[in-house]
Amino acid sequence: MMKCKQATQMLSEKLDRPLSNKEKINLAMHTAICSPCRQFGRQMETLRELSKSYTKAKEPEEK
Amino acid sequence: MTNANISVEMAPSEAESIFQDVAFTKALRTQMLKFAKLQVRDSQLAEDAVQEAMLSAYQHIDRFARQAAFKTWVFSILKNKLIDLLRKEKRHTAASQLEEGPNLSGDALIEHLFEENGHWQQDERPKKWDQPDHDVENDDFWRIFDACLEALPAKYGRLFMMREFLEMDTPEICHNEEVSVSSLNVTLYRARLRLRECLEDHWFQKETS
CATH class of the missing domain: 1.10.10.10 (Winged helix-like DNA-binding domain superfamily/Winged helix DNA-binding domain)
Known part of the structure; x- marks a missing residue:
């Protein structure tokens, strides 16, 4: 059974390479029962979206 | 043709107004510089990249009448310049x-x-x-x-x-x-x-x- 340590690494690598079917199944089995890792997965997606909006963000007002 | 380069001066006025909006240009420049410096840890190189990106943008300003579209576009120019810089910099600090x-x-x-x-x-x-x-x-x-x-x-x-x-x-x-x-x-x-x-x-x- 996959542990949180491996699961979080998979959730990060998912953003950089396609996971194998075996990895996907193991990860899905883990996240089905592990709410912190589910949060972590969502947050990885959020980090990506935030990085994309970095250059679109409202610039701080120069005072 | 000698007037090949004057298309900039003939740009629609609403497009030119992007650069005339001093507050917008200044804020954009500051933001670009911050973005560049985070990645190229050399102020001079970062300044140059921002300057070049702004110049490229200015040369094609007639295509951009809206500040938001302009901003997205100028950042995409800057990103390409930073990628080039990082490629060149490879041998120094991979x-x-x-x-x-x-x-x-x-x-x-x-x-x-x-x-x-x-x-x-x-x-x-x-x-x-x-x-x-x-x-x-x-x-x-x-x-x-x-x-x-x-x-x-x-x-x-x-x-x-x-x-x-x-x-x-x-x-x-x-x-x-x-x-x-x-x-x-x-x-x-x-x-x-x-x-x-x-x-x-x-x-x-x-x-x-």
């Missing part, structure tokens, strides 16, 4: 030669976050982030985000920004930085772990902690 930073070349962070059995430490379990999409509009959020990025060890920050800001793909980063795919994946993982931790501690859980 990420393979950068410091991992204190406490990080080892597995200190991982040990801190996870129990020996591979599960989350109780206190370190990720909490729900409320409405991160709202924070995009918040200057304070971006200040924290910057601080967290800058707190990353040089190697982590550089590879993370190549991947997420410049949107380079894995093979290109590996080639440019002389790192293996597995090492890149691990570095990105650790960069994200740290960034996540930093944002959670300093932003998302700030009120409740």
Whole structure:
């Protein structure tokens, strides 16, 4: 059974390479029962979206 | 034709007004410079890249009548310039030669976050982030985000920004930085772990902690 340590690494690598079917199944089995890792997965997606909006963000007002 | 270069002067006035809006141009320049400096850790190179990007943009200003579209576009020019710079800079400071930073070349962070059995430490379990999409509009959020990025060890920050800001793909980063795919994946993982931790501690859980 996959542990949180491996699961979080998979959730990060998912953003950089396609996971194998075996990895996907193991990860899905883990996240089905592990709410912190589910949060972590969502947050990885959020980090990506935030990085994309970095250059679109409202610039701080120069005072 | 001698007037081939004067198309800029003949641009529609609403487009030109983008550059005439001093407050907009100044703020944009500041933001671009900050973005460039984060990635190219050399102020002069960063200044030059921003200057060139602004100039390219000015030369084609007639295509952009709206500030928002203009901004997205000028940043895409800047990103390409930064990618070029990083490619040229390769031989001087490939990420393979950068410091991992204190406490990080080892597995200190991982040990801190996870129990020996591979599960989350109780206190370190990720909490729900409320409405991160709202924070995009918040200057304070971006200040924290910057601080967290800058707190990353040089190697982590550089590879993370190549991947997420410049949107380079894995093979290109590996080639440019002389790192293996597995090492890149691990570095990105650790960069994200740290960034996540930093944002959670300093932003998302700030009120409740």
